Amino acid sequence: MKEEYKIKLIKKEVLGPTCAVLTFTCPEIAEEAKPGQFVNLSCEYFLKRPFGIMSVDKEEKTFSIGVRKVGKGTEKIIGAKEGDSFTVLGPLGNGFPFEGIRKLLLVGGGTGIFPIYCAAEYARENNIPCHVVNGYRCKNDAFLYDKFGCVCSSFDVTTDAGDLGMKGNVMAYLETINDSELTDTTVMVVGPGIMMRKVSEWAQAKGLPCYVSLEQRMACGIGACLVCVCKIKAEQEGKEFVHKRCCKDGPVFSAEEVIW
C-alpha cells in the first residue's frame, strides 16, 4: 500500500534569490523514483505542490528537487529551514522510457532543467551517451551549470541575454546540430510549453522520437480529481482528443500525441 510519507528537509542549497535545491530523507522515494517522475510536497497552504525529481541517492536514502518561487506555496517551501518537516506523496506519474535508448539529447528550460538533470544522471549510470542543451535567461540564471558538465557526455547552453553559451533560445542551438550527429538519438525535453512544442516539432521534422513532460495545475497528483488534464490525440477512438491526467497518465508523454 502506498503512503503519505513524513519527511525532513536535510539540505537546502540556495541557487539564487528565487531558486533552491532541497534534499529530503525518504528511503521509499529514493529507492523507487525514476527520471521524469514527481513528488507532491506539502506547504503551509491547503494543497500540495508538484515537483519533478532532480536526483536520488539510494545509499543516503535521499531525493532532491529544484524549486523556483512562482507563488505563495513555492515561496514557503523555499523559505523552509534544514530540519523542517514536510509530508509527501511519491514518486508519482510515469517517468521517461529508457528501454532500448541508444543515445540521448536532453533539452531543458526553466524549472525543467531539474528533471532533465535526473535523466542525465540516469543516462550516465547506464552508459547512455547523453548530450544536454539547456536554455537559460542569462548567466545568473544558469542553475546547475557546473553540475551538468559532470553528468553528461556533452553540455551546451543558450542564454537569451547572450552572456553565457550561444545567444538565443535552445532552438538556435538545435538548428546547428548536423543530422549525422542525430542518428539513433531520442529527444527528451522539459521546460516551458512553447519550448517543448518547438523542440517537439524540430524532433518530428528530423524523425527523432521525442518525449515531453507536461505541466498543469494539480490537486491530488494521484489521478483521482481530474483537474490536471491535458489534450492528447485520440484518432483511434474516432475523436480529435481525449483529456488525460497529467499526474497519472503523464507527466511524460510522447510528443507526437500531444495537442499543444
Next chain:
Amino acid sequence: MSISVKVGSVELKNPVILASGTCGFGRELAEYMDLSKLGALSSKGLTLLPRDGNQGVRVAETPSGMLNCVGLQNPGVDAFLATELDYMVNSGAGVVVNVAGHSNEDYIAMVEKLDPYKDKIDALELNFSCPNVKEGCMVIGSSPNAIEALVKDLRKRTDLPMWIKLTPNVTSIAETAKGAEAGGADAIVAINTMLGMAIDIHTRRPLLHNNTGGLSGPCVKPVALRMVHDIYDAVKIPVVGCGGVSTYEDVLEFMIAGASAVELGTITLVHPTRPVEIVEDLLKYCEQNNIDELSSLTGTLELWR
C-alpha cells in the same frame, strides 16, 4: 461497540463515504487504502454520454480549500456499467452511483439503465447540484418544484434508494430538501460545492478557465453543517452530510447536526489515506467514550434557547 450506520434502508459498515468526484471509481485511491474499510464510495458523476469536461485550468487553491471546474469528465453510464461498476462492487465498500443529467430525460434514461443492476448498487445519488455544467444539475436542483416533479417521475422507474445531492447555491436548502422528500426521495445529501471565483490580479482574468467553479474543503464546513441542521429540521428522511469533512471530529459534528452518514473528498486529495484513518479514529472515539452505537449521535444537537 458499533460504528455501522443506516441511511434509510441502506446499511453501511461505518458512516464514511468517499464523495463523488474525489475518488473516481476507487481505482486510484485503492493504491493508498483498503477500500473495504469504508462505508461506501460514491462514483464520479455519470452522464448519459461520455463527457470530456471543461478545457483549460480546472483548479484554483483558496484559503483552506479549492475551487474546481472539472465539468463532469466521465466515461458515460454505459462504459461505467461495462468496466467500473464491478470494480466498485469488488472493492468491498458500499456502492453509491452518482447520476448527473443535462435534462429530465437524461436522468430518466440513466435511472432506467442502472435499475437492472440493483443487486450491485446500494443507492443512486441524483446529482442535482453540479455547478460546472451549463444545463441540468444545479438548474433543476434550484427549484423545489422541479426537484419534486423529477424525483416523483424517477420514483416510478426504480426501487433503488434515491439520495438527492443538493446544491447550497439556493436561498433555502430546507425548501429544496422538502421538494425531494415530497417527490419520494430516500435521503438528502448536502452539500455539493459552493459556486465561487478566483481572480488573477495581474491579468485581471479568472484563474479558472470556466470563470467560476465549485468551492470545497474545510472552508465550506460551517456552511455545510448549518445546512445539514436546517435539512434535518425540515424533513423526515435521513441526511448524508458533506462539506469539508477532514477529521473524525468533523464526522461527529455532522452526525450531531443530523447526518446519518457523511461524505468526504477534498481532504482525500491532500491526504489520500485519511478516510480510513477517520474510520479507525471513530472506533477509538466510541471505545473511549463508551458509545455503543455511533449512530445514536445523529441529531443529538441541543440548541441554545
